[in-house]
Structure formats: structure tokens, C-alpha cells
Amino acid sequence: MPARGDLALEGRVLAPEARTAGECRRATIRIAAGAIAEVAPPRGGDLVFGDDCLIAPGFIDLHAHCREDPSGAHNYKEDFQSAGAAALAGGIVALADMPNNPDPPSTPERWAAKRRLADRAPIDIVLFAPAREAPFQEGIPYKLYLSERHAGSETELADLFRAFAGAWLAVHAEDPAVLAERRGAATHEERRPREAEIAATAKLLAALRARPCLHLHFCHVSAAECVPLLRAAKAEGLPVSAETCLHHLLFDVETFPPTLRAYRNVNPPLRTAADREALLEGLRASVIDALATDHAPHTPAEKERGAPGFPGLDAYGAFAAGLIERLTPARFLEATSGFAAGFMRRFTGETFGAVAPGAVGSLTVLALRPGGVRKAPFPTKCGWSPYAGRVFPGEVEAVIVRGVPAFRR
């Protein structure tokens, strides 16, 4: 659990009512015992940032794989300490960790054992539990991986939803039946076609329509066709939300760094330039709520063998800086912390995602000058990044966690 401190900082505050970043005004933010006590006209502070910087509520990532569990089997590629360091380098003050561990947090005892490990991280962490037959504990979020077992009918999914009534359920939407059909195809992208994601999304939404008794969150939306499906579901008032990821917004099969082509596997796979444009439009229109990393560190040797996923925590802030003007300040804030703040309130009882008295004093300072991902050494244990060497329109200048300076560029 991060410590709590006292700190005053002055700089321009990224405000949701600003039409552009240029309109944001200077203020002094005073943090006492880890919580924001006051936002006042500028009068200096322990840390003073120039006009090329913007202070935002600390970023929150709803989707990361920190790898550590009580078995320690995957600690060679990440643990809560190294994932936390990577998160801070990316401006992330809190994250939600996924449960697909060798020793999964699938009982109250195993979940508690993983919780003790996560409490040693330098940032706030919420732990997902795997969604199996029924919830085993109240007050925690669940992650559903569609398996052959759930691949069948909308009725089967609706029954599962009934078992999880009232839960916050995140889902990886790729239809196992479609994946099974394409098992023999030549490339990773052909083995996991967009049809798998579209079919799973449609089926899950149909089941939710039949039984709208829980909150369903779609992870890593990647196919353009899913955006209108989600838009329609939201227009109907279904309890649904969605995230998209850095890599699906930035890369397609063509634009992935050519020297890393052998490393490009990710689930769902990289798509096309038209998909990337549709995802950005979805984010702009609030059809997609949040920007997530799906940080999934694997070693270079594992990537050579086709392991799916990329590290993303350390690139989050630099990439996100480019979205302030492409979205709006308000949509940027919602995508990087505002939407996730509702999740954090539900599972921690605390107010994240606001620069206002009473909120958690975790803040991210972005510098609006060309920057990128720090390379030597990478904070993540996996030791590589598809974002390294790329110049982004901004970078993370500093991160404050609960009133304590936790990262400085």
C-alpha cells in the first residue's frame, strides 16, 4: 500500500471544461496526508512546473498483467514492484491486475495471498478474480475468458450472467468457436479474425439484453464493427462499457515496427488503419470509455515463440499526451482516469480521477514536448517495448502517489 504524504505543487491544471490544453490555468494543489486538501490560485509549492506541463489526475489502467502470484512462477518476466515502476514511468498511479496466473486468485484464500503481494507495489492495485461458475467473494471485479464451455448459446451466457448478478464483469470477447475453425490458418491474424471478436461481442450483448443484471465491460476492443454494436447497446441503456488499448490505436499489421515483426502477436490481433480510426472515433464519441494498456510482458525468447501481448505501462503517458488535442481535454480525462475512477470507487471506496478537495492525492504531470519511452534500462522486467525509439508529442514529467513524489523524469 503506497505511503501517504504532504505536498504542494504548482502548475497548469488540465481541466475538463477547457476546450484546449492551452486554456488551462495555473493553480497550487495542496495535498495533506495523501488526499487533496485545497486547489487554490497559484502561490508556489514544493514542486513548481513550467507552462509546458499539465497536471492531471493520476492515470488509471483498467487492464494489466503484473504476472506475480504466490507461486512466483512468472516473476522472471514481471512482478508487482517492476510493473509498478513501469506504471509510474507511464504516469499510471493505479491499475487493475488480471487473474490469468499459474496460481490464479480463484478462492478467497488464494485471492488474499495475491492481495498481500500486490500491497507491496508502489501504486494502488485492484485485483480481478477469474469468473468461473459463480462469484466466490463480494466486492471484487471478475474477468471472463470465453472458453469452449461458454462458447455455446446466448442462453448459456445469460445463465452465467444470472450467477454473476450485480458483479462487474470484464470480458475478453473472441468467440472460441470461430477460433477453433481457423486453428490451421497461416498467420496469427488469420487464426484470430475479426469475425471472432464481432461474433463474441454480438453474443455477449444479446445475453446482456436478455439478462441485464450485471455490469459488462469489454476489454481491448479492436475491430471497427464492434463500435456500432457497443453504441447501440449504450443507446438502449444496457449496463455496458468498453476499453481500447494503446497498441490497437497506434499499430496495425503494416505500421508495427518492422524490426519487431516476429513480436507482433497480441490477442485480439493488430488490425488495420481503418480499425484504428474507428476506435479513435469510438473514444471521441464516448462509445469506448477508457484507454487501457493490456500490459502483457513476455521475454524476447517467448515473443520469438509467438507469445501474445506487449508491455504498455511505461508508454501510456507519452502515447496519451497525443490524445489531448485529438480528443478533447474532457474526453482525455475521462479515458485516462475519469471512467476508471468509478471502478476504483466501487472497489476501494476512494475518489480517484479528480483534482479536487477530498480526492486521492495521486497526480500525473505531463510535459507537452517531444518525448518517449525510457529505454536503458526498461522498468519492466521483460526488457523490450514496441514503443521504444518512437517520438511522442509528450512525456511523463512527474508522478505523485498519495502526496509522495514517486517518479521524476
Ligand SMILES: [Zn+2]
Ligand atoms: Zn489482457
